[in-house]
Amino acid sequence: MSEPAVGTVETKLTKKDFETDQEVRWCPGCGDYSVLANVQRVLPEFGIPRERFVFVSGIGCSSRFPYYMNTYGFHTIHGRAPAFATGIKLARPELSVWIVTGDGDGLSIGGNHLLHVIRRNVDVQILLFNNRIYGLTKGQYSPTSQLGMKNKSMPMGVIDYPLDPVAFALGAGATFVARTVDVDSAGLQDVLRRAHAHPGAAFVEILQNCPVYNDGVWEAIEDRRTRVEAGLPLIHGEPLVFGAKGRRRGIRIEHGTPRLIALADEDDPVAAGVTVHDERHESPAYAMALATLAPPDFPIPTGVFRAAERPSYERLLDEQVTTAVRERGPGTLEGLLHSGDTWSVE
Amino acid sequence: MNKAQASADRASKTQHPQNPNERKPHERLERVAIRFAGDSGDGMQLTGTKFTESTALAGNDLSTLPDFPAEIRAPAGTLAGVSGFQIHFSSTDVRTPADQPDVLVAMNPAALRANLADVRLGGMLVLNADAFTEKNLERAGYREDPLPDVRERYRVVEIPLTKLTIAAVADLGLSQREATRSKNFFALGLMYWLYGRPVESTLRWIASRFPDDVGEANRRVLMAGYHFGETSELFPVSFEVPPAKIEPGVYRNITGNTALAWGAVAASTQMGRPLFVGAYPITPASEILHELAKHRNFGIKTFQAEDEIAAAAAAIGAAFAGHLALTVTSGPGFLLKQEALNLAVVAELPLVLVDVQRAGPSTGLPTKTEQADLLMALYGRSSDSPMPVLAPATPGECFSIMLEAFRLAVKYMTPVVVLSDGYLANSAEPWRIPDTAALPRSVVSYHTEPAGFAPYHRAAETLARPWAIPGTPGLEHRIGGLEKQDGSGNVSYLPDNHQRMTDLRHQKVAGMARDIPPLELRGAASGRLLVVGWGGTHGAIATAVDETRADGGEVAHLHLRHLNPLPSDLGDVLGRFERVLVPELNTGQLVRVLRDRYLVDAQSLTKVQGQPFRIAELRSAIARLLED
Numbered sequence: 001m002s003e004p005a006v007g008t009v010e011t012k013l014t015k016k017d018f019e020t021d022q023e024v025r026w027c028p029g030c031g032d033y034s035v036l037a038n039v040q041r042v043l044p045e046f047g048i049p050r051e052r053f054v055f056v057s058g059i060g061c062s063s064r065f066p067y068y069m070n071t072y073g074f075h076t077i078h079g080r081a082p083a084f085a086t087g088i089k090l091a092r093p094e095l096s097v098w099i100v101t102g103d104g105d106g107l108s109i110g111g112n113h114l115l116h117v118i119r120r121n122v123d124v125q126i127l128l129f130n131n132r133i134y135g136l137t138k139g140q141y142s143p144t145s146q147l148g149m150k151n152k153s154m155p156m157g158v159i160d161y162p163l164d165p166v167a168f169a170l171g172a173g174a175t176f177v178a179r180t181v182d183v184d185s186a187g188l189q190d191v192l193r194r195a196h197a198h199p200g201a202a203f204v205e206i207l208q209n210c211p212v213y214n215d216g217v218w219e220a221i222e223d224r225r226t227r228v229e230a231g232l233p234l235i236h237g238e239p240l241v242f243g244a245k246g247r248r249r250g251i252r253i254e255h256g257t258p259r260l261i262a263l264a265d266e267d268d269p270v271a272a273g274v275t276v277h278d279e280r281h282e283s284p285a286y287a288m289a290l291a292t293l294a295p296p297d298f299p300i301p302t303g304v305f306r307a308a309e310r311p312s313y314e315r316l317l318d319e320q321v322t323t324a325v326r327e328r329g330p331g332t333l334e335g336l337l338h339s340g341d342t343w344s345v346e
Numbered sequence: 347m348n349k350a351q352a353s354a355d356r357a358s359k360t361q362h363p364q365n366p367n368e369r370k371p372h373e374r375l376e377r378v379a380i381r382f383a384g385d386s387g388d389g390m391q392l393t394g395t396k397f398t399e400s401t402a403l404a405g406n407d408l409s410t411l412p413d414f415p416a417e418i419r420a421p422a423g424t425l426a427g428v429s430g431f432q433i434h435f436s437s438t439d440v441r442t443p444a445d446q447p448d449v450l451v452a453m454n455p456a457a458l459r460a461n462l463a464d465v466r467l468g469g470m471l472v473l474n475a476d477a478f479t480e481k482n483l484e485r486a487g488y489r490e491d492p493l494p495d496v497r498e499r500y501r502v503v504e505i506p507l508t509k510l511t512i513a514a515v516a517d518l519g520l521s522q523r524e525a526t527r528s529k530n531f532f533a534l535g536l537m538y539w540l541y542g543r544p545v546e547s548t549l550r551w552i553a554s555r556f557p558d559d560v561g562e563a564n565r566r567v568l569m570a571g572y573h574f575g576e577t578s579e580l581f582p583v584s585f586e587v588p589p590a591k592i593e594p595g596v597y598r599n600i601t602g603n604t605a606l607a608w609g610a611v612a613a614s615t616q617m618g619r620p621l622f623v624g625a626y627p628i629t630p631a632s633e634i635l636h637e638l639a640k641h642r643n644f645g646i647k648t649f650q651a652e653d654e655i656a657a658a659a660a661a662i663g664a665a666f667a668g669h670l671a672l673t674v675t676s677g678p679g680f681l682l683k684q685e686a687l688n689l690a691v692v693a694e695l696p697l698v699l700v701d702v703q704r705a706g707p708s709t710g711l712p713t714k715t716e717q718a719d720l721l722m723a724l725y726g727r728s729s730d731s732p733m734p735v736l737a738p739a740t741p742g743e744c745f746s747i748m749l750e751a752f753r754l755a756v757k758y759m760t761p762v763v764v765l766s767d768g769y770l771a772n773s774a775e776p777w778r779i780p781d782t783a784a785l786p787r788s789v790v791s792y793h794t795e796p797a798g799f800a801p802y803h804r805a806a807e808t809l810a811r812p813w814a815i816p817g818t819p820g821l822e823h824r825i826g827g828l829e830k831q832d833g834s835g836n837v838s839y840l841p842d843n844h845q846r847m848t849d850l851r852h853q854k855v856a857g858m859a860r861d862i863p864p865l866e867l868r869g870a871a872s873g874r875l876l877v878v879g880w881g882g883t884h885g886a887i888a889t890a891v892d893e894t895r896a897d898g899g900e901v902a903h904l905h906l907r908h909l910n911p912l913p914s915d916l917g918d919v920l921g922r923f924e925r926v927l928v929p930e931l932n933t934g935q936l937v938r939v940l941r942d943r944y945l946v947d948a949q950s951l952t953k954v955q956g957q958p959f960r961i962a963e964l965r966s967a968i969a970r971l972l973e974d
Contacts (some may be wrong), residue, residue, distance in 0.1 A: 020824075022836065022837070025655035025756065029964070037591055049819065050819075050822060051816065051817055051818055051819045051820070051821070051822055052816070052817055054816045056502075056669075057826075058661070059827075064565050064827070066824050067824050067826075067837065069824075070822055071822050072816035072824070073823070073824035074657065074663070074666055074693075074824070074825055074826060075824065075826025075827060075828065076662075076689060076826065077659070077685055077686060077688075077827060080655060080656065080686065081695055082656075083651065083652075083655065083656035083660050083663070084657035084659045084660065084662060084663035084666070085660065085663060086649070086651075086656075086660050086663065086883045087624060087649070087659065087660030087661055087663025087664040087665075087666075087671070088645055088663040088664065088666060088667045088816065089663075089666070090622065090649060090660070091620075091647070091663070091667035092667045092668070092671045092815075092816065092817060094817065095667070095816050095817060107949075112652055112653060113652065113655075113659075114654075115652070116651075116652040116656070117853035125401070129584065154957055178569075184695075186722065187961055237779065243898040316797065317647055317649075320642050321642045321643075321645055321646075321647065323642075324643035325639075325642075325643045325645075327643075328643040329643065330643060330644070330645075331611070331615075331641055331643040332615075333611065333612055333615045333616075333782045333785075334782045335609065336608060336611060336641070336644075337598075337779045337780070338596070338598075338779060339545060339784065340598065341399055341402070341403065341595070341598060341599070342596050342597060342598045342779065343403050343405070343597050343598075344594075344595070344596050344597070345403065345405070345592055345593070345594050345595060345596075345597060
């Protein structure tokens with residue numbers, strides 16, 4: 001658990017306890033509503049008092065999130081939320097710190113900070129809302145926008161290659177990486193629980209629809225009718241299988257390259273050579289291979305790509321403090337000022 | 347070293363270790379300035395630092411000026427690679443490293459060429475004769491041997507330093523390269539003898555610092571230099587600079603950077619809250635991070651961030667979470683942090699930012715001093731973003747200003763800027779260690795009462811909002827960069843509210859003037875000329891004013907520690923003088939502020955050469971204004 005055993009609450013909290021009196025001001029139909037509701041639904045399960053939660057955000061539509069959470073919150077500056085959150089977590093490791101960011105905030109202006117909070121493995125939860133567009137500034141392309149996509153700032157189409165958030169996090173050395181979909185409440189809640197339980201930086205990409213500037217960008221996986229074909233659920237210990245009855249396929253990852261294996265309904269996928277999902281794989285290369293799966297040739301994997309154990313930064317920092325105090329005793333100002341060469345004048 | 351050892355060193359300072367019967371005569375001097383100069387690989391900073399420590403133990407007042415290139419190892423023998431360290435010590439008050447060194451120790455021709463013009467005419471040049479080869483002369487840009495001419499104008503002592511060093515360690519089995527590396531210790535030992543400095547503390551330091559054979563080499567070479575002075579006929583006399591009469595107490599040497607770091611530690615112990623330091627390496631501020639990183643046993647959490655922005659942001663995050671938060675940087679980093687500071691202004695969180703100013707713009711001269719970030723500190727953020735600004739005047743004052751900065755930051759819930767500079771950062775002075783029991787102590791308390799809590803409900807006098815930290819039951823709230831509704835802290839776009847909040851932020855900072863003590867002047871309280879300075883120029887201005895007054899000039903000196911808000915009695919003080927002169931190491935920044943604020947016809951004296959003011963420059967500017 002990311003929290004020590006301090007978190008029991010006397011009266012059980014409910015979703016309502018995490019709602020604020022502020023009017024939620026996202027556009028009608030925005031995927032953010034669903035994420036907000038699911039976060040508010042899951043938080044009471046953790047048995048942590050409300051005052052121990054801190055939501056930290058940068059700038060963008062998703063970054064308004066803290067205003068709607070009845071916890072502590074800090075709506076900071078563009079792209080820098082990971083740095084503020086790091087300061088909060090290092091100062092008070094007992095807090096449950098959540099970063100809410102988007103594809104522009106987190107991967108463009110804030111790419112550097114996101115990289116380093118993940119690399120350091122600070123025990124925070126990072127929710128990156130990926131709608132592949134700048135919403136708050138009204139429709140410019142983002143670092144995850146598809147090649148050729150026409151938008152306000154590139155009316156003839158995007159000519160820079162998009163970044164995949166999951167691959168980015170894995171490249172940064174993430175110990176926990178997951179992807180989920182805004183409207184898939186069950187999947188979203190499951191990933192949120194897992195992220196919270198992970199002792200280290202937990203990175204979650206949430207595929208999120210912007211109904212105004214990029215409507216339908218994730219339609220295939222958001223729509224229940226097509227999700228079974230468009231998505232690949234990642235379940236630890238289970239084979240990588242997707243598709244409706246009669247159209248089942250599996251994925252085999254060999255030497256870092258994925259390929260599709262057609263399966264008859266009665267086939268045993270493992271015997272047919274389908275790879276069994278291992279989120280604790282010793283090499284991140286396996287998860288990186290999963291991250292390359294994308295339409296049109298492959299389904300979009302959702303769930304936990306990777307969950308590895310590594311001591312968190314704030315724990316190692318606290319250990320240094322403890323060690324220093326144990327070895328040298330608590331510092332005294334008198335001792336410090338008189339350390340080294342001194343002399344007396346009578 | 348313990349105090350008994352320290353006083354033993356002082357007692358033995360005139361006791362030469364050997365040949366008491368052959369001792370040469372002493373000549374008593376009031377003050378001496380020595381500059382050590384060599385390649386940046388020659389260990390000149392170390393030599394200067396050790397000489398400084400020994401001089402402090404000898405009881406002199408002193409001031410130092412390290413002056414080194416930004417390159418770690420510029421090409422050997424070139425002017426670009428020359429590193430220097432000047433120390434001025436005296437049996438009376440010393441406030442500056444001195445305009446002109448009396449003695450230059452030059453390890454090669456480049457060091458001579460780069461520094462000769464500064465040396466007092468007739469002063470002493472101690473040269474490493476072995477380094478004055480044709481090749482080195484050429485590297486230094488000398489077309490012909492300068493020594494015949496130099497010998498006419500200075501007392502030149504040419505010593506085969508390299509050969510003597512190699513001879514001193516001949517039987518240690520070191521390579522020639524290893525052996526010659528100790529030659530700075532020969533120069534140091536020689537200067538110890540020449541000015542009657544104690545060697546013991548340096549010997550102890552060598553023993554503790556270097557592995558056996560290198561330590562032995564350094565020890566031998568140091569003593570060889572010392573004995574060379576005693577036995578060589580090149581030096582007919584040695585000099586004595588008696589101890590200065592200074593206020594009783596326990597003293598130590600301190601640089602501005604160390605004092606800033608220790609001031610932050612003191613703020614933490616005296617205010618009873620842990621310190622968080624967010625920093626990104628930058629010259630000349632990194633030493634503050636290094637110093638604080640040593641003291642984890644105070645509960646200090648230092649965090650080397652991925653960049654300047656993150657360093658400030660993490661510190662603000664820690665402040666939100668209830669720590670005393672510090673971020674340290676220099677001009678280019680300060681610029682990057684302004685966006686985060688703007689958030690701290692609106693979020694009204696306590697934070698101390700130290701800017702150790704260096705010469706700019708852009709990368710500029712990273713190791714050289716300047717005072718050109720004042721206007722950025724005052725006005726360098728988007729929109730109306732008032733922030734208090736303090737500036738220490740001496741290395742020792744860097745300690746107390748940090749206590750004040752943290753006290754103000756928490757009392758008024760605001761970020762506070764401390765403007766130090768490259769000169770204060772690296773120069774050392776003897777510092778009377780304060781009585782820690784007498785330092786003000788007040789444990790900071792957070793707001794914990796849920797009844798009637800509102801994040802922007804302000805205290806009546808200070809206008810400070812409550813410091814309510816995450817983890818406190820019943821005070822859950824959201825802050826951020828969007829304009830806040832007065833009181834509730836909710837997001838508000840209302841026109842009147844923005845006017846009110848902007849006004850409140852200004853009033854809050856302006857109101858901090860009530861915490862500034864009445865101004866103190868050096869010299870008469872009114873009259874012909876007032877010299878107004880700020881920051882690290884204090885020593886030079888005070889000395890120039892004192893010297894002018896000793897000659898009968900009617901001039902006073904005011905040094906500002908508070909640059910925003912300005913002291914409430916400043917207008918009155920300025921008005922009592924016929925003329926005002928504002929010397930600054932920039933192109934005229936404080937002078938603009940004073941003209942703007944008080945409509946005073948202040949004159950400006952500026953310099954941007956990466957070097958402190960010389961006393962002579964200030965004296966002539968003062969004289970001009972007194973004569974007109």
